[in-house]
Amino acid sequence: MTVIYDLEHITTYRYRNPVTFGEHRAIFLPSANYGGRILSYSLSTNVSSKVRWMMDTLSNNVAVIEFSEPSQELIVTYRLRGEHFGIRGIAEFPLDPRAKEVPMQYTPDEWLDLAMFMRPHAEDPDGSLAAWTKSFVEGDQDDTLDVLKRMMDSIWNTMTYQARDTQGTQSPSETLRLRSGTCRDYAWLMVEALRRLGLACRFVSGYLYDEALDGGDIGLMGSGATHAWLQIYLPGAGWRSYDPTNRITEGFDLIRVAIARHPGQVIPLAGSWFGETEDYLGMEVKVSIHKLGTLPEFEAGK
Template identity: 25%
Template sequence: MKFKITHTTIYTFDSDVFLEPHYLRFRPKQTPYVSVDCHALTIVFEPIGHKQVLDEENNMVDFCWFEGMTNQLTITATTVLETKEYNPFDFLIYPLQFNQLPLQYDALQKKLLFGTLEGQMISQELLDYGNAILKASDFNTIAFLTQLTKQLHDDFIVEYREVGSPLQPDETFVIKRGSCRDLSWMQINLLRQFGIAARFVSGYYYFDMISPSYELHAWVEVFLPGIGWLGLDPSHGIFTGNTHFAIASSATFENTMPVSGGIRGSATSQLRTQLSIEKFI
């Protein structure tokens, strides 16, 4: 199948501002089951410099710098993708001890995965929630990841919130509701308590709907030897498939923001976004 993704982001300022250099993350990643046929980025107010760079965590980023004053910045990313058949359960965990929790990465793995293992403190109530699922899964790694992801979908209400950082894990747990990024950040910090390397992913997710209305999506990836990075989507209670299109992944959510950059000036801003995903057989 082929997909065309058109993502427009518009910042409007109530007076002229100077744009500092910006990092833009809109380019989907190439994978063995997702091929990026073409990707185009249109920027108005036009930058005087534009370079594609790899960031610290191997994400492809468009780095732009500007000259002059403006009261609007419009970024339109257009991507055409082609997907192949994909079975998220076609894997073998190796070494075999990683089939049981808690995990014990070796010394080199711990160094390379350090940021994705560094969890923040969470409440005993949230930890007890995870431990109950762990025991019910008989400490089996895949059974635990499967059941935890499904349980988060069943126990929490998913709601849309356009802007703002993810809520703290304990806050999401208490109110039993949150955006995709809230649920993902909570799951990441819970997984790290069990020694599982987990990172935050930002991207797009296509699924058939009667009245299409798509938004930027967030999910989780965990590292298991033999598999590599395995995607979990707590908002939908599933492992990710070939219609999850990752853009950026990071140990911290800040490094996955679609637009990072500042302005010089005293203006206030308004943000508008539009996202369409079209499927072609």
């Protein structure tokens, strides 16, 4: 099914006195892939600015914003209209025989291409991450899809989703200690655990479409905001999405914007400002995603 949707993402920073702004980088525009297509997009600011576009080392679209005047308020607004090609329910996909069990066997070419996504990035000072990871493998050979399912189920059943406004991502060991976190904390925990089992994983930033939002309800955790999950490279199936926050594998609801080795590479909006520390009053983020209809319905209504 192809869904046409409108997305609006507004970030507002407020200050006690006028401050000046350094360069900001915005990552909100999905890269071209088989999962969707961008029909139109825009980026605007309330402060006079210049915008140039670049593609980073992982082929993510990045808007570089340069501001030319000070202000007590900075508002950055992204809007886009897109097509999303989704699949209802749990996605089924074939695996090569060498991918059906952990430890998995990658070819030499795959090793070269995937090495940066296989190398653990986070520290594990108390060994808690290693111990948690080990609990999902029982012998010399373990069914790959079963390991992935049990890890997602464990996060779902033993941890509490806790939204927070502050930027940044908890370390995996902190998430295990607190037994709570946001979507990005859960995704990062699972990425680093699976890398320790020899699987190639990458962190994914994007949006979560939830039909319930169009009716005024919230059905999925993390919907109505930026969202994070992970992708795992499984020979035979390729890069497959896993969302431990909602126990989604691929499916209909995930709109991918950017991929990364670690969460710090794909912050939706990041930059600097110059003023007194006490001038900063806070940040507010509003994200809305609305379905305009399926493709035949949308074209008929034009």
